[in-house]
Amino acid sequence: MRVLIVEDEPSLGQQLKNTLEGAGYAIDLATDGEEGHFLGSTENYDAIVLDLGLPEVDGLTVLDRWRKEGRTAPVLVLTARDSWSDKVAGLDAGADDYVAKPFQTEELIARLRALIRRASGNASSELTAGDVRLDTRSGKVTRAGEPVKLTAQEYKLLSYLLHHKGKVVSRTELIEHIYDQDFDRDSNTIEVFVTRIRKKLGQDVITTIRGLGYSLEEPA
Amino acid sequence: MRVLIVEDEPSLGQQLKNTLEGAGYAIDLATDGEEGHFLGSTENYDAIVLDLGLPEVDGLTVLDRWRKEGRTAPVLVLTARDSWSDKVAGLDAGADDYVAKPFQTEELIARLRALIRRASGNASSELTAGDVRLDTRSGKVTRAGEPVKLTAQEYKLLSYLLHHKGKVVSRTELIEHIYDQDFDRDSNTIEVFVTRIRKKLGQDVITTIRGLGYSLEEPA
DNA sequence: CCTCGACGATCAGAACGCGCATTCGTGTGT
DNA sequence: ACACACGAATGCGCGTTCTGATCGTCGAGG
Numbered sequence: 001m002r003v004l005i006v007e008d009e010p011s012l013g014q015q016l017k018n019t020l021e022g023a024g025y026a027i028d029l030a031t032d033g034e035e036g037h038f039l040g041s042t043e044n045y046d047a048i049v050l051d052l053g054l055p056e057v058d059g060l061t062v063l064d065r066w067r068k069e070g071r072t073a074p075v076l077v078l079t080a081r082d083s084w085s086d087k088v089a090g091l092d093a094g095a096d097d098y099v100a101k102p103f104q105t106e107e108l109i110a111r112l113r114a115l116i117r118r119a120s121g122n123a124s125s126e127l128t129a130g131d132v133r134l135d136t137r138s139g140k141v142t143r144a145g146e147p148v149k150l151t152a153q154e155y156k157l158l159s160y161l162l163h164h165k166g167k168v169v170s171r172t173e174l175i176e177h178i179y180d181q182d183f184d185r186d187s188n189t190i191e192v193f194v195t196r197i198r199k200k201l202g203q204d205v206i207t208t209i210r211g212l213g214y215s216l217e218e219p220a
Numbered sequence: 221m222r223v224l225i226v227e228d229e230p231s232l233g234q235q236l237k238n239t240l241e242g243a244g245y246a247i248d249l250a251t252d253g254e255e256g257h258f259l260g261s262t263e264n265y266d267a268i269v270l271d272l273g274l275p276e277v278d279g280l281t282v283l284d285r286w287r288k289e290g291r292t293a294p295v296l297v298l299t300a301r302d303s304w305s306d307k308v309a310g311l312d313a314g315a316d317d318y319v320a321k322p323f324q325t326e327e328l329i330a331r332l333r334a335l336i337r338r339a340s341g342n343a344s345s346e347l348t349a350g351d352v353r354l355d356t357r358s359g360k361v362t363r364a365g366e367p368v369k370l371t372a373q374e375y376k377l378l379s380y381l382l383h384h385k386g387k388v389v390s391r392t393e394l395i396e397h398i399y400d401q402d403f404d405r406d407s408n409t410i411e412v413f414v415t416r417i418r419k420k421l422g423q424d425v426i427t428t429i430r431g432l433g434y435s436l437e438e439p440a
Numbered sequence: 441c442c443t444c445g446a447c448g449a450t451c452a453g454a455a456c457g458c459g460c461a462t463t464c465g466t467g468t469g470t
Numbered sequence: 471a472c473a474c475a476c477g478a479a480t481g482c483g484c485g486t487t488c489t490g491a492t493c494g495t496c497g498a499g500g
Contacts, residue, residue, distance in 0.1 A: 074338070091330040096338055097317060114311040118294070118338065124287045125312045137312050151475055168359030189477055191459060210458065210485065211372025212359060371486060408448085409488060415449060430447070430496070442500090449494070456487075467476080 001046040001116055001160065002026045002177045006036030006062065007078070008054050016049065019105050020112070024139065024156060026180040033057025040066055040073070044176055047116050049108075050095070051078045060093050067094040074115045078103075113137070120163040127162035130219045132201055134162055143201050150200065153178070157193050161206065161216040170213035221266045221336055222246045226256030226282065227298070228274050236269065239325050240332070253277025260286055260293070267336050269328075270315075271298040280313055287314040294335040298323075347382040350439045352421055354382055363421050370420065373398065377413050381426065381436040390433035 003025045007013035010031065017027045028043065030036035033054040040048055040062070052059035063075060077098040091098070096118075097111050113136055117125065127134045131144040139155065141148045150158065156178045161169060171190050175183060194206055194214060207215045223245045227233035230251065237247045248263065250256035253274040260268055260282070272279035283295060297318040311318070316339075317331050347354045351364040361368045361378065370378065376398045381389060391410050414426055414434060427435045 091334045094334075094337075096334060110311050114316065118316050121292070124314050153476070166358055166360070187478060188459085192461090192477075195460065195462095208459070209359070209372075211487095212375070215359075373487070407489065411448065412450085412488075415451095418449095428448070443498105444500100445496105445498090447494105447496080449492100451492080452490100454487100454489080456485105458483105458485085460483085461481095463478100463480085465476105465478080468474085470471100470473080 001156070001163075002028070002044070002180060003112070004028045004030065004036070004039055004043070004045045004048045006030045006033065006040075006049065006054065006059070007051045008032055009051075016105075016108075020109070023109050024152065024159075025112075026156075026178060028180050033059065033062045037062045037065055040071060041069060043181065044173075045073045046119065046177060047112055048073050048075045049078065049112070050075055053078075053080065060089060063093050063095060074119045076108075076111060076115055116163070122163065127159070127165070129162060129165055129205070129216050132205055134159060141201075148200050150197070153189075153193055154197050154200070157190070158197055158201075161214065165216050165218065168209050168212050168215045173213070222248070222264070223332065224248045224250065224256070224259055224263070224265045224268045226250045226253070226260075226269065226274070226279070227271045228252055229271075236325075236328075240329070243329050245332075253279065253282050257282045257285055260291060261289060265293050266339070267332055268293055268295045269298065269332070270295055273298075273300065280309065283313050283315060294339045296328075296331060296335055347379070347385070349382060349385055349425070349436055352425055354379060361421075368420050370417070373409075374413055374417050374420070377410070378417055378421075381434065385436050385438060388429050388432050388435045393433070 001024070003020060005013060005016050005020070005027060007016060007029070008031055013029050013031060017029050021027050028039055028045075030039050033056050036050070036054075037057065050059050050063060054062070059077065063077070066073075066075070074096040075094065077095040078101055079098050080101055096115055099108050099111060113125070117136070125135060125137045127136065133142045134140075134155075136159065141150050141155065141158065157174065160174060160177055174190050194208075198206060204219070205216065207217055209215055223240060225233060225236050225240070225247060227236060227249070228251055233249050233251060237249050240247050248259055248265075250259050253276050256270070256274070257277065270279050270283060274282070279297065283297070286293075286295070294316040295314065297315040298321055299318050300321055316335055319328050319331060347356065353362045354360070356379070359375070361370050361375065377394065380394060380397050394410050414428075418426060424439070425436065427437055429435055
């Protein structure tokens with residue numbers, strides 16, 4: 001899952017980036033509204049964390065521009081505590097959630113999870129397909145009840161596919177959402193990880209649609 | 221927009237009902253977990269407001285049951301202030317948002333709006349013609365409900381025709397849109413793929429207009 | 441109405457390129 | 471120093487796509 005953070009205060013921004021990367025997200029960090037707006041408009045994020053109190057271009061303005069451009073990525077807004085008129089304004093401008101500063105990082109992570117989950121149309125924190133089960137909260141994967149150890153990348157890949165169960169997901173889409181901005185697109189890492197996941201979870205888990213990408217189906 | 225409120229305290233429940241009805245929503249009010257669960261399972265709501273602190277059947281339990289039953293309606297949870305571990309538990313149990321009690325009704329309304337907007341934004345773009353159905357988001361094609369496996373080129377061709385349903389599309393137009401840049405125009409690949417699509421989806425799907433091209437019509 | 445010409449449909453074999461497996465090198469954490 | 475995870479490169483197998491030939495069909499004009 002790829003997340004954009006727009007936060008002007010360097011130390012907080014960096015800390016957020018580290019925390020969320022630890023939670024398994026691919027993070028891009030923008031340090032002002034201009035850069036944030038640009039990245040949010042040009043790249044494809046699964047969620048955006050936006051500080052409203054930005055210098056130069058205000059956070060609300062950035063959000064408004066995105067929505068006018070038709071960008072639908074879920075946005076979580078950071079506000080100063082107790083200014084709930086801001087919160088309402090933010091929600092009406094198209095934010096999907098907010099967290100008041102200062103905040104518990106755990107709460108932020110939980111809200112991000114919920115946001116991404118909802119955006120992909122899932123209601124539960126458990127993602128399943130056949131006898132494969134992935135719990136986004138604990139980060140554990142089981143097959144037919146048996147725990148399976150996945151590496152970080154394998155987990156991210158499987159998670160993204162489960163979040164888009166039934167859809168055909170192209171290789172480029174996978175690369176864009178699993179890695180952050182700069183990454184060599186001409187390599188076959190995705191194929192390699194698909195192979196490794198199949199080895200661990202079974203051949204039939206991931207279906208290949210030749211020329212289009214991969215798909216994770218609920219077996220009949 | 222139809223909203224269910226599950227709130228055991230009568231005065232608060234009634235007040236919420238009035239406020240939200242004033243905001244233009246159609247409100248059903250349940251006064252305990254049992255009734256709430258029943259209504260949420262049998263009726264179709266655009267959103268649900270759920271108090272976690274219910275007598276008899278706990279709010280989290282109700283939520284959990286709904287999710288297990290596959291109910292995906294967005295749920296906004298009411299919690300006691302400052303017990304954010306509850307909030308996290310609620311979010312992970314499948315809640316889409318929460319509001320801490322006591323709350324400003326305006327904030328509740330704003331959050332409901334955001335929730336409903338987001339939920340309805342997940343509309344999938346489907347292209348259909350007769351009993352043929354193509355979902356551009358999932359990249360899947362069905363005929364009379366039966367999934368049909370198409371190859372990359374077949375899919376592109378069908379997709380283009382569906383996007384221009386009712387219009388006559390020339391061979392050169394198809395070639396220009398399906399292949400990038402220069403492609404040998406003296407080949408009959410288009411015809412080949414039209415044949416293959418017809419084999420998979422039925423003869424009558426694509427109509428030939430002699431001397432002009434092909435057309436995909438909505439059958440009368 | 442029949443004939444002929446032109447266009448479209450179909451088929452099978454060939455060429456192509458995608459996706460897979462495997463191995464190897466590098467980096468990172470223990 | 472060692473183990474492990476990750477990513478890069480390679481060759482192979484097979485499904486997909488393309489080509490060219492042949493067959494079928496439609497329509498206009500005699």
